[in-house]
Amino acid sequence: MKENKLFPLKKTIVAFAVLSGLAGAFPLASHLMPQTHAASAAVAGLPDFTELVDKVGPAVVNIRTTEKIQAGNGFAEEDPALEFFRRFWGMPVPKAAPKKRSTPQHEEEIPRGVGSGFIVSADGYVLTNAHVIEGASEVYVKLTDKREFKAKVVGRDAKTDVAVLKIEAKNLPKVNVGDSSKVRAGEWVIAIGSPFDLENTVTAGIVSAKARDTGDFVPLIQTDVAVNPGNSGGPLINMRGEVIGINSQIYSRSGGYMGISFAIPIDEAIRVSEQIKAGGKVSRGRLGVRIAELSKDIAEQIGLPKVQGVVIAQVEPGSPAEKAGLRDGDVVLKFNGQVIEKPVDLTRAVGALKPDTKANISVWRNGAQREVALVIGEAETDKTAQKADKKSKKEVANSLGLTVTDLSEAQKRDLQSGGVVVEAVDGAAAAAGIMPGDYILSLNQLEVKDAKQFAAIVAKLDPKKAAVVLVRRDRVSQFVLLKPQQ
Numbered sequence: 001m002k003e004n005k006l007f008p009l010k011k012t013i014v015a016f017a018v019l020s021g022l023a024g025a026f027p028l029a030s031h032l033m034p035q036t037h038a039a040s041a042a043v044a045g046l047p048d049f050t051e052l053v054d055k056v057g058p059a060v061v062n063i064r065t066t067e068k069i070q071a072g073n074g075f076a077e078e079d080p081a082l083e084f085f086r087r088f089w090g091m092p093v094p095k096a097a098p099k100k101r102s103t104p105q106h107e108e109e110i111p112r113g114v115g116s117g118f119i120v121s122a123d124g125y126v127l128t129n130a131h132v133i134e135g136a137s138e139v140y141v142k143l144t145d146k147r148e149f150k151a152k153v154v155g156r157d158a159k160t161d162v163a164v165l166k167i168e169a170k171n172l173p174k175v176n177v178g179d180s181s182k183v184r185a186g187e188w189v190i191a192i193g194s195p196f197d198l199e200n201t202v203t204a205g206i207v208s209a210k211a212r213d214t215g216d217f218v219p220l221i222q223t224d225v226a227v228n229p230g231n232s233g234g235p236l237i238n239m240r241g242e243v244i245g246i247n248s249q250i251y252s253r254s255g256g257y258m259g260i261s262f263a264i265p266i267d268e269a270i271r272v273s274e275q276i277k278a279g280g281k282v283s284r285g286r287l288g289v290r291i292a293e294l295s296k297d298i299a300e301q302i303g304l305p306k307v308q309g310v311v312i313a314q315v316e317p318g319s320p321a322e323k324a325g326l327r328d329g330d331v332v333l334k335f336n337g338q339v340i341e342k343p344v345d346l347t348r349a350v351g352a353l354k355p356d357t358k359a360n361i362s363v364w365r366n367g368a369q370r371e372v373a374l375v376i377g378e379a380e381t382d383k384t385a386q387k388a389d390k391k392s393k394k395e396v397a398n399s400l401g402l403t404v405t406d407l408s409e410a411q412k413r414d415l416q417s418g419g420v421v422v423e424a425v426d427g428a429a430a431a432a433g434i435m436p437g438d439y440i441l442s443l444n445q446l447e448v449k450d451a452k453q454f455a456a457i458v459a460k461l462d463p464k465k466a467a468v469v470l471v472r473r474d475r476v477s478q479f480v481l482l483k484p485q486q
Contacts, residue, residue, distance in 0.1 A: 047188050047239065053202050055241045058144050058173040059119045060192045060234060062199045063128055063151075063165075065136035067112040112136055116193035116234030117165065118243065119174045120273070124149075126165040127273055128233030129248055129264075130156040133163050141167050144200060155276035159217045159284075161248050161264060162272045163233075175235060178242025180265035183221060185209055191225045191247050191261075193234030203227065212262060213344050217284075217351055220262040221245045227261040236263040245269075285353035285376040288319020290476055291343045294331060298479045301468040302331070302445055303367045309333040310343045312363075313477045317416065324374035326363065328417075328441055328477035329470040333369065334362035350376065366445050399463050400482050401427030404440060406451045415439060415472070418449040428482040439472040 115132030119125070126141055133139050133153060142148040149167035156163035190204045205225035212222045223236065227247050236245035245263030275282045292313045299307045309331040315321050332340050335349045336359050353359065355378035363370050403424035411421065422429075422438040440448055444467055448454045461467055467482045 047204075049190050049202065049204055052190060052237060052239070052241050053192065056118075056175055056235065056237055056243075057192055057200060057202075059175045060144070060200065061117045061119060061126060062142040062194045062197075063115045063117050063126075063132055063233060064140050064142070065112040065114070065133055066109045066138045066140070067135065068109050068137040109138065114194060114197045114230050115232040116230065116247070117141065118233075118235045119172050120177065120270075122170065122172050122174050124167040124169045124172060125154075125273075125277070126151065126167065127246060127269060128163050128165060129246060130158050130161045130163040132233045133165070134158075139165060141165060142199070143172075155280040155282075157272050157276065157282045160268060160272050160282070161218075162246065162269050162276075164273045164276045175237075175243045176241060177266055177270060178238055178240065178244045180221065180244045180267045183207055183210055183238070183244055183265075188239050189223055189225060189244070190237050191223075191227055191231060191234055192237065193227065193231035193247065195228035195230040197230055201231075208260070213342075217348060218264055218268050219348075220248070221265055223261050223263065224259055225261055226257050228257050283355060284351040284379040285355060285357060285359075286320065286379040287346075287350045287374075288316040288321040288377060289326065290314040290316075291332070291346055292478050293343060295481075297466075297481050298468060301466065301481065302364065302479070304331065304364055309340055309364060310346055311479060314472075314475055320374050320377040324361075324372050326361070326372060326374075327365065328472065329365070329445075329479065331364040332361060333364055336360055351379065399458055399461060400467060400469075401425055401429035401431075402434070402440070402458075404451050404454055407439075411439075415441075417441065418447060419472070420448055420451045420454050428484065432480050432482050434469075434471060434480060435473070437473070440469050441472055441477060442470040444468060 112135065113132070115128060117126045117128035117132070120127050133156060136153075139151040139153060140148055141151045147169075149169060151165040151167050154164040154166050185207050187207050188204065189207055190202060192200065192202050195201050203226040205223050207221060208224050209222040211219035213219055221236065221244070225236070225247075227234075227250060231247050234247050235243040236247055238244050244266050246266065246269050247261060247263050249262040250257055251260035251262070272282050290313045291310045294304075294307060294309050294311050296307050298311070312321070312326060312328055312330045312332065315326055315328055332346055334340060335346055338345070338349055340346050340349070350359075353376045355376060357376045359374055359376055361372045361374065363372060402422060403426075404420040405423050407415065407419060407421060412418075419439045419441045422434060422436055422440060424436060425434050440454065442448055443454065443457050444461075446457055448457070464484055466484065469480050469482060470477055471480045
């Protein structure tokens with residue numbers, strides 16, 4: 001069975017053919033469909049989209065992209081294809097092939113893909129999806145009046161899938177931007193775009209749901225409007241003729257439309273586009289932590305009155321979180337007063353802030369709530385995980401199925417805290433997925449200092465009750481519940 005997947009709607013150009021046996025129109029005989037007053041009245045309440053299409057259609061554009069490649073009349077000497085011909089066509093393989101091409105090369109522009117977009121200002125700014133122009137050497141924008149312009153890519157943001165283009169033209173038709181926060185499930189909407197490179201195609205449906213979490217930074221609008229490859233970047237339009245979203249993804253088992261599509265809310269798209277226009281990129285706040293879901297079992301074990309918050313699985317060295325004193329295993333309950341229910345809540349709340357902004361965070365640590373003030377940093381690439389080195393003094397904790405050792409000096413510097421290293425696992429530890437090489441940082445919310453102290457804590461545990469350990473693997477920490485073996 002194929003997995004259900006979310007597909008971006010960019011279309012790679014392929015030949016498109018219509019089978020003649022299926023292409024004809026089949027009008028119904030007039031005596032089968034009499035034009036009675038009753039029939040006209042039956043459809044009187046359905047929406048008429050013609051005025052919307054006339055109003056918005058001229059501002060919707062077709063986008064095509066090309067890629068420049070090196071081309072010539074022969075192979076490079078190092079080309080694997082040449083090696084193939086030598087081996088299978090009896091050509092001798094030289095001992096040392098020269099590191100240059102055998103024939104002169106030239107740059108060739110080839111079609112890459114097509115998509116859609118829409119004009120947001122009369123002086124030529126166009127919004128589309130970032131994935132529509134990804135990897136393109138050149139981008140071309142075609143208007144409904146058949147004019148085509150080479151576009152400048154002002155900037156793109158892969159995290160929200162928004163891109164801004166600029167064409168050199170004046171007095172262009174533009175869309176009216178709506179308020180996506182006021183979108184309601186059940187309202188009629190239409191999409192205009194270029195599915196399969198069929199320009200100015202109109203489809204209609206309703207908003208199925210709001211705030212679908214299919215990405216880290218943007219809650220998407222779900223609709224049942226038919227969108228297909230090539231619709232990417234086109235507008236989602238309400239009955240007032242306002243753009244409320246950018247069509248971006250479909251839910252499909254086959255890659256084609258199956259009744260569910262998603263659009264980026266226009267409020268977020270405009271916010272991102274304004275940053276791109278101002279500086280060519282989007283700046284986001286950074287806390288410097290990796291986070292994980294909080295389970296009901298873990299919440300009970302650490303004394304939380306209800307299942308709320310997310311677990312800090314890793315605090316990056318030198319990050320704003322570390323400077324503020326946040327630790328692995330802290331449970332984030334609130335951020336700037338906003339209740340945090342799931343990881344994406346914290347990701348979006350932090351990302352929405354500008355760097356150097358002051359913020360407050362409420363965390364649960366060792367059975368009590370604490371308030372931490374910090375200064376938000378600027379988002380950057382995660383640091384590469386480091387490997388643990390050799391272990392030292394050994395202690396055995398049989399009731400949990402853990403054999404642990406003291407940290408080496410290098411491991412202490414790496415962790416910047418106490419803890420022990422797992423040398424062998426059995427019983428409850430093995431059943432919970434703990435592996436040799438993992439670090440144990442705390443046991444039942446007591447910080448672990450060394451192997452001897454860890455064994456002493458274990459000796460006092462009730463073997464009939466579950467225990468919770470904070471485990472770190474490849475610089476990521478998470479709580480693990482160790483249940484008594486039956």
